[in-house]
Amino acid sequence: MSETAEAPGPVTIVETPIHLDYKFTPGVAQSRFLRALERGEITGQRCPKCQKVYVPPRGACSMCGVATDEEVKLSGKGTITTFCVTQIPSPGLVPPYVTAWIRLDGSDITSMFLIQECDPAEVRLGMRVEAVWVEESELVPDLGNIKYFRPIDEPDAEYETYKDYV
Amino acid sequence: MSNRVAVVGVGQTKYAAKRQDVSMAGLVREAAKRALDDAGMTWSDIDAVVIGKAPDMFEGVMMPELYLADALGAVGKPMLRVHTAGSVGGSTGVMATHLVSSGAHKRVLVVCYEKQSESNATWALSIRLPFTGGSVTGAGGYFAPVIRAYMRRSGAPDDIGIKVSVKDRLNALNNPYAHLKIPDISEEMVRESPMLWDPIRYLETCPSSDGACAVVLTDEDTAKGTPNPPAWVHGTAVRSEPTMGAGRDVVNPHAGRDCAKDVYAQAGVTDPRREIDCAEIYVPFSWYEPMWMENLGFAPEGEGWKMVDDGSTSMKGDLPINPSGGVLSSNPIGASGMCRFAEAALQVRGMAGDHQVDGAKLALGHAYGGGAQFFAMWMVGSEKPNA
Ligand SMILES: [Zn+2]
Numbered sequence: 001m002s003e004t005a006e007a008p009g010p011v012t013i014v015e016t017p018i019h020l021d022y023k024f025t026p027g028v029a030q031s032r033f034l035r036a037l038e039r040g041e042i043t044g045q046r047c048p049k050c051q052k053v054y055v056p057p058r059g060a061c062s063m064c065g066v067a068t069d070e071e072v073k074l075s076g077k078g079t080i081t082t083f084c085v086t087q088i089p090s091p092g093l094v095p096p097y098v099t100a101w102i103r104l105d106g107s108d109i110t111s112m113f114l115i116q117e118c119d120p121a122e123v124r125l126g127m128r129v130e131a132v133w134v135e136e137s138e139l140v141p142d143l144g145n146i147k148y149f150r151p152i153d154e155p156d157a158e159y160e161t162y163k164d165y166v
Numbered sequence: 167m168s169n170r171v172a173v174v175g176v177g178q179t180k181y182a183a184k185r186q187d188v189s190m191a192g193l194v195r196e197a198a199k200r201a202l203d204d205a206g207m208t209w210s211d212i213d214a215v216v217i218g219k220a221p222d223m224f225e226g227v228m229m230p231e232l233y234l235a236d237a238l239g240a241v242g243k244p245m246l247r248v249h250t251a252g253s254v255g256g257s258t259g260v261m262a263t264h265l266v267s268s269g270a271h272k273r274v275l276v277v278c279y280e281k282q283s284e285s286n287a288t289w290a291l292s293i294r295l296p297f298t299g300g301s302v303t304g305a306g307g308y309f310a311p312v313i314r315a316y317m318r319r320s321g322a323p324d325d326i327g328i329k330v331s332v333k334d335r336l337n338a339l340n341n342p343y344a345h346l347k348i349p350d351i352s353e354e355m356v357r358e359s360p361m362l363w364d365p366i367r368y369l370e371t372c373p374s375s376d377g378a379c380a381v382v383l384t385d386e387d388t389a390k391g392t393p394n395p396p397a398w399v400h401g402t403a404v405r406s407e408p409t410m411g412a413g414r415d416v417v418n419p420h421a422g423r424d425c426a427k428d429v430y431a432q433a434g435v436t437d438p439r440r441e442i443d444c445a446e447i448y449v450p451f452s453w454y455e456p457m458w459m460e461n462l463g464f465a466p467e468g469e470g471w472k473m474v475d476d477g478s479t480s481m482k483g484d485l486p487i488n489p490s491g492g493v494l495s496s497n498p499i500g501a502s503g504m505c506r507f508a509e510a511a512l513q514v515r516g517m518a519g520d521h522q523v524d525g526a527k528l529a530l531g532h533a534y535g536g537g538a539q540f541f542a543m544w545m546v547g548s549e550k551p552n553a
Contacts, residue, residue: 033297052412052413058410082312086303086363100311144294
């Protein structure tokens with residue numbers, strides 16, 4: 001059925017943009033983590049039952065179901081346990097860029113961070129990396145204080161030491 | 167399960183990148199009407215309606231179940247919305263089964279849908295929170311590292327994902343409802359398609375689809391009077407686990423293994439590889455087929471890829487996986503799990519048409535969602551289960 005001015009076809013799409021600004025109350029446990037970030041430090045919390053250290057801490061061990069009260073200061077160095085090279089454009093990022101699952105030294109869970117100051121083709125499992133922070137004057141209570149991770153001059157970690165952290 | 171439950175009707179829309187000929191209401195109604203026709207029923211025969219879809223943020227329509235109540239004939243009847251991320255199509259089927267097995271209702275209409283052409287699923291899934299680090303770009307950005315870890319852990323050859331992609335797209339050619347139809351699909355074509363989230367290539371990912379899938383579930387008495395052979399539900403199970411748990415295995419999640427064990431036990435299955443005739447499982451990225459072969463107990467850990475490599479999961483193999491073409495060929499997210507459940511039912515009803523597995527008597531439907539932390543499964547058979 002051809003469309004004419006007298007008999008227009010169905011309306012197939014109407015653009016309806018939505019913009020939402022959310023507010024977030026972190027609660028007691030995450031406040032400690034966010035205050036540490038504001039000081040330029042990264043901290044985890046240890047589970048009193050399984051002894052595993054969570055970062056970012058959420059106030060409880062989700063496997064044991066108990067509160068994680070003990071604070072553990074971490075160095076900001078870690079190991080890439082797995083990663084992905086993204087070729088799709090993303091706001092503020094020019095492809096290809098690398099997102100890696102990083103097990104921070106002293107923690108028992110991985111967090112996802114960008115890897116920069118490095119050719120994406122060079123990134124590998126077991127690679128040792130460190131956090132790169134924003135300027136001290138720019139510190140806020142947000143994990144965005146860590147801009148990305150970059151490689152450090154250390155030998156790659158052995159597979160056995162990180163294989164269970166995905 | 168206390169009362170027997172039968173699948174007496176299945177209805178699907180044509181899956182496509184853009185179904186701009188219909189609104190959301192028109193889309194769900196199309197699938198529901200086809201399921202009712204298959205069941206030999208009309209809207210007034212239905213006692214209750216259960217609806218499932220992925221996050222509201224995808225299409226930006228808040229609580230769409232309210233808006234869709236009249237289109238689904240639910241006015242004046244109980245209506246329930248289920249939501250468990252990508253596994254929702256499966257868990258919606260499970261919740262609806264409970265409504266019948268418990269004796270609460272006799273005839274339940276179950277409908278799941280997604281209209282991805284009206285949505286922006288990738289960015290709805292890529293929101294940064296103040297307590298998380300680098301941004302993830304869509305589901306591929308989350309699952310690509312998991313696939314890389316599986317490849318390292320299993321030592322699987324690099325071309326396993328490519329083989330799955332070709333197999334599912336060939337199967338889709340025999341499914342009139344499938345979205346992607348690539349008649350000249352080949353390993354070379356998949357290999358040369360662009361890397362999106364290395365190690366995931368473009369042709370190793372699912373499409374973005376519009377579509378809806380519906381089933382009609384009834385009790386045993388009602389099933390006696392329906393025109394087409396029923397599929398009988400032999401077991402249902404749902405499991406979840408936290409996204410961020412220290413010691414959690416994202417490659418081979420505990421919740422998936424537990425969910426499979428539960429559904430096998432209910433169905434009296436002790437050797438799933440031998441006893442199950444075919445399975446429709448949730449594979450949005452090609453490598454998830456070998457990974458789920460292990461998680462579902464069809465292959466020992468680290469050896470799921472061998473079932474792909476030797477053709478066991480093809481239509482000619484001993485355990486055809488995704489005869490319909492699977493999620494890799496049609497992905498209306500909220501409905502994708504329901505498609506798996508519905509296709510498993512079609513197989514044991516002998517109604518799968520050109521993608522029928524000869525003599526299929528027992529089939530598994532599987533769905534997963536979130537960060538591989540929600541699982542839903544059902545086992546359906548051509549024979550009634552033991553009471
Ligand atoms: Zn614990």
